[in-house]
Amino acid sequence: MTISAPRRSLPRAVVVLLAFCLCTAALAATPQSDAAPPVPDTLQQRVVACTSCHGSQGEGSPDSLGGPRLAGKPAGYLLQQLAYFQSGQRQHAPMEYVVRQLSPAYLRQIAEYFAKQDVPYRKLAVPAVSEEIMRRGEELVLHGDPSRAVPACDSCHGARLTGFEPMMPGVLGLSYGYISQQLVSWRTHTRAAEGPYCMGVVANRMRESDINAVSAWLANQTPPVGMHPQPASARTEPLPGWCVMGSSGVTP
Amino acid sequence: MNSLRRWWWVLAMLAVVVAVWLALRPAGRLPASPGQRDADAAALKDLALIKRGAYLATIGDCAACHTARGGQPYAGGRLLATPFGDVPAPNITPDPATGIGQWRFDEFWRALHRGEGRQGEPLYPVFSYTSFTKVTRADALAIFAYLNSLRPVNQPDLPSGLDFPYNVRSGLVAWRALYFKPGVFKPDPAKTAEWNRGAYLVQGLGHCNECHTERDSLGGIKKDQHLSGGQIPALDWYAPDLSTQAGGGLAGWRAQDIVDLLKTGQSARGAAFGPMADVVRLSTQHLTDADLQAVATYLQSLPPRAAAAPAAPFARAASAEQGGKLYAQHCADCHGMDGNGVAAVYPPLNGNTSVTEPSGINAIRSVLLGGFAPATAGYPMPYSMPPFARQLSEAEIAALVTYIRQSWSNQADAVQPDEVRLYRHTPAD
Numbered sequence: 213m214t215i216s217a218p219r220r221s222l223p224r225a226v227v228v229l230l231a232f233c234l235c236t237a238a239l240a241a242t243p244q245s246d247a248a249p250p251v252p253d254t255l256q257q258r259v260v261a262c263t264s265c266h267g268s269q270g271e272g273s274p275d276s277l278g279g280p281r282l283a284g285k286p287a288g289y290l291l292q293q294l295a296y297f298q299s300g301q302r303q304h305a306p307m308e309y310v311v312r313q314l315s316p317a318y319l320r321q322i323a324e325y326f327a328k329q330d331v332p333y334r335k336l337a338v339p340a341v342s343e344e345i346m347r348r349g350e351e352l353v354l355h356g357d358p359s360r361a362v363p364a365c366d367s368c369h370g371a372r373l374t375g376f377e378p379m380m381p382g383v384l385g386l387s388y389g390y391i392s393q394q395l396v397s398w399r400t401h402t403r404a405a406e407g408p409y410c411m412g413v414v415a416n417r418m419r420e421s422d423i424n425a426v427s428a429w430l431a432n433q434t435p436p437v438g439m440h441p442q443p444a445s446a447r448t449e450p451l452p453g454w455c456v457m458g459s460s461g462v463t464p
Numbered sequence: 465m466n467s468l469r470r471w472w473w474v475l476a477m478l479a480v481v482v483a484v485w486l487a488l489r490p491a492g493r494l495p496a497s498p499g500q501r502d503a504d505a506a507a508l509k510d511l512a513l514i515k516r517g518a519y520l521a522t523i524g525d526c527a528a529c530h531t532a533r534g535g536q537p538y539a540g541g542r543l544l545a546t547p548f549g550d551v552p553a554p555n556i557t558p559d560p561a562t563g564i565g566q567w568r569f570d571e572f573w574r575a576l577h578r579g580e581g582r583q584g585e586p587l588y589p590v591f592s593y594t595s596f597t598k599v600t601r602a603d604a605l606a607i608f609a610y611l612n613s614l615r616p617v618n619q620p621d622l623p624s625g626l627d628f629p630y631n632v633r634s635g636l637v638a639w640r641a642l643y644f645k646p647g648v649f650k651p652d653p654a655k656t657a658e659w660n661r662g663a664y665l666v667q668g669l670g671h672c673n674e675c676h677t678e679r680d681s682l683g684g685i686k687k688d689q690h691l692s693g694g695q696i697p698a699l700d701w702y703a704p705d706l707s708t709q710a711g712g713g714l715a716g717w718r719a720q721d722i723v724d725l726l727k728t729g730q731s732a733r734g735a736a737f738g739p740m741a742d743v744v745r746l747s748t749q750h751l752t753d754a755d756l757q758a759v760a761t762y763l764q765s766l767p768p769r770a771a772a773a774p775a776a777p778f779a780r781a782a783s784a785e786q787g788g789k790l791y792a793q794h795c796a797d798c799h800g801m802d803g804n805g806v807a808a809v810y811p812p813l814n815g816n817t818s819v820t821e822p823s824g825i826n827a828i829r830s831v832l833l834g835g836f837a838p839a840t841a842g843y844p845m846p847y848s849m850p851p852f853a854r855q856l857s858e859a860e861i862a863a864l865v866t867y868i869r870q871s872w873s874n875q876a877d878a879v880q881p882d883e884v885r886l887y888r889h890t891p892a893d
Binding site (some may be wrong): 250255257258259260261262264265278298299300301306309310312313314315317318321322 | 533548654666729741742745785798809810829833834837838839844845846847848849850851853855889
């Protein structure tokens, strides 16, 4: 335990020499059984705190109290959420604590890491709801509720509900508990964003009972095979003027 | 019954004395001489002074308290938790209406040095003037110049959340008589310049003692216990004793270990976490190498501590076997069966003061919360530890923490499941 943490910059010649020595030493060494394997110098190893709640590849925790899926979500969106947890605009104590010590540059790398993970979606448990409620959910997602000025969910999240790069998340593959919790958080302002933000408006225009309906319907859909957010260029409809998205996710 | 009545009398008399004193004392606004105004104005334009002030404000970690989470730097609004209630930190940007834009340097100096507000009112000691009083006038002027160079932010201060009777400022008069003596740091001519610089930084701007010392029930720092460790009120972490000599909390730490920890958040002896991770990230990682070395030199001169006589010969707790199994299953992959960790990646637990500190809080909360060491310029991508709050029961965490406190060279007291329950909540800020 004499080596200390900081990486000091060494002159290049020394580095080359050192690397050479280490290689020859490694070749010469006989396998040692009691030596612990070196700790992998990877992001995967660095983020074990995250994956202990979000699944080893960010596929989401099977129990609905655990962390939601991160794998394959747009990187800008993930980074924006991490920034919100840091600023307290999105409230969830364990998340706020775990990102507290991280720099913007490191958070960006972590967000990109999870965005890149490609893991199959698993079938989620859906609470038993009546067919009528399911129909109401489908109606809202595909057509909205013009009487309350609730736009259709797919008008922003994409016709296939898979979201767009770099900031718009998809809404499939999320558990019933997670979706309904988020809709409640927007209504209680524990998940807020800058300006007149999109989901704050949408969630507050919905009827309370509609939360149950959309959450159940969305959680009941099987995500398309190989689901990915669509490229930004695929968006045909512009976002409504009142829908202002955060900006820390896009600009480096 | 009788004695109770006598107490009321004493209290009433005291109240009268304080009231009379408050009415008669020569308090209030400081008169401004024209010469002083000119001096202030000149200082505020001096770019070199402003730059030095920025560095000093970083050492003082002023922004940590005077910035709300997600808010504008130095614009205040953060609630500082104390055992007596929350105190909001004020706006110290140069906004004339809501910040310190109208302050003269004399008034700023009086706040820092004597803990008195602009109207001469005593300030709550959550503003660490008990330490800042040691700051020299020249350094205070640099900080004042720096604060005045910031962009003014118009943000009114929040109302105080102190509970009665702590919200009555006159109560502070008694507190200050007990615990506060104004006085700039006096260099010790018998010591080296480096030692004196370290002592000045640690005792003054660095205000290390505000956390690393035990406080009594009135929130005062006990005399003659400087840097000897204590539980941080309202934050529920233990700030260890900082002596590196025999019996000290950092016994065996080399100067380099101290420098490494403060500069990078990592050292061969342990990593910074909890409130210390904040301090490293926001403040100490930005110190010059010379200043870090000075701090280390000073800490290395703190005296050895008398080891508390053990009540009974050391014996491992009955839960040792359960604790050992849990350790092998959940911790050994990273921290090693030998408890020595992995250099520059995972901190050692063997001989780690955060594991063996008297209260056991730090180890309990680290296991509950997991998390990252601070990301710093010297160590930008720290590794992390999973939180075990949801995975393990309180009894299991107690057995596990007891195991690491009593294994290898560690010989600390066992912790109980009740204590784990006590600290289960997660702090957000």
